[in-house]
Amino acid sequence: MSETPVKIGFVTVSDRASSGVYEDLGGPAMQDWIGKALKTPWQPEARLIPDEQAVIEATLKELADEAGCCLILTTGGTGPAKRDVTPEATEAVCDKILDGFAEQMRAVSLQYVPTAILSRQIAGTRGSSLIINLPGKPSAIAECLEAVFPAVPYCIDLIEGPYLETNEDFIQAFRPKHARKPQ
Numbered sequence: 001m002s003e004t005p006v007k008i009g010f011v012t013v014s015d016r017a018s019s020g021v022y023e024d025l026g027g028p029a030m031q032d033w034i035g036k037a038l039k040t041p042w043q044p045e046a047r048l049i050p051d052e053q054a055v056i057e058a059t060l061k062e063l064a065d066e067a068g069c070c071l072i073l074t075t076g077g078t079g080p081a082k083r084d085v086t087p088e089a090t091e092a093v094c095d096k097i098l099d100g101f102a103e104q105m106r107a108v109s110l111q112y113v114p115t116a117i118l119s120r121q122i123a124g125t126r127g128s129s130l131i132i133n134l135p136g137k138p139s140a141i142a143e144c145l146e147a148v149f150p151a152v153p154y155c156i157d158l159i160e161g162p163y164l165e166t167n168e169d170f171i172q173a174f175r176p177k178h179a180r181k182p183q
């Protein structure tokens, strides 16, 4: 019996990429990383939108509530610039904020760039969806996901999403022993 693929949301928040000033490299970079990380069959729900808080909120709600994405990654709009509002939109739609994700992503990112402290990226849950903000710089995507992804499958277990398995040679998920399914 073939497994129904789990849905993963990929949201690029960028005025310039969404208006065609430059090609969106962030969305494909997130999908590429998840493609390497996940053994569980998955299918993408990709969106490319401007830095508008109402649009970001509506997109996150649609991906969580209607598309049923267990994981939603955003890229862009996390900095201090006037139009950067991705964290505000994320906070507005989440039931719970998971501060540890942002703490860890910024701590690891500081090893790459001193400007990592400028990202106000957050993570949180909405129902059975985990939402994680990533900075807009395409190279930041892998840097941040490597830092937190080991905790993602167990977090999704706890919010009653699907049981995600990773490709262990690429990234190892950590689950407490009692939560591991026999292979």
Ligand SMILES: Nc1ncnc2c1ncn2[C@@H]1O[C@H](COP(=O)(O)OP(=O)(O)OP(=O)(O)O)[C@@H](O)[C@H]1O
Binding pocket: 012, 013, 014, 015, 016, 017, 022, 023, 024, 025, 026, 027, 051, 075, 076, 077, 078, 079, 084, 135, 136, 137, 138
């Ligand atoms: N989706 C993207 N695709 C390709 N490059 C990007 C993307 N988002 C950001 N970048 C690159 O990272 C740099 C820093 O991003 P910046 O913080 O200015 O963008 P943003 O606030 O995320 O998006 P924008 O300013 O277009 O709304 C940009 O100059 C650009 O080179």
Ligand SMILES: Nc1nc2c(c(=O)[nH]1)N[C@H]1C(S)=C(S)[C@@H](COP(=O)(O)O)O[C@H]1N2
Binding pocket: 075, 076, 077, 078, 079, 080, 084, 108, 109, 110, 112, 113, 115, 116, 117, 118, 119, 120, 134, 135, 136, 137, 139, 140, 141, 143, 144
């Ligand atoms: N890992 C990582 N984190 C990073 C960066 C980066 O290049 N790598 N860029 C920083 C910079 S320069 C900014 S302004 C903030 C916010 O970026 P955003 O507005 O594109 O989301 O993310 C920061 N975090």
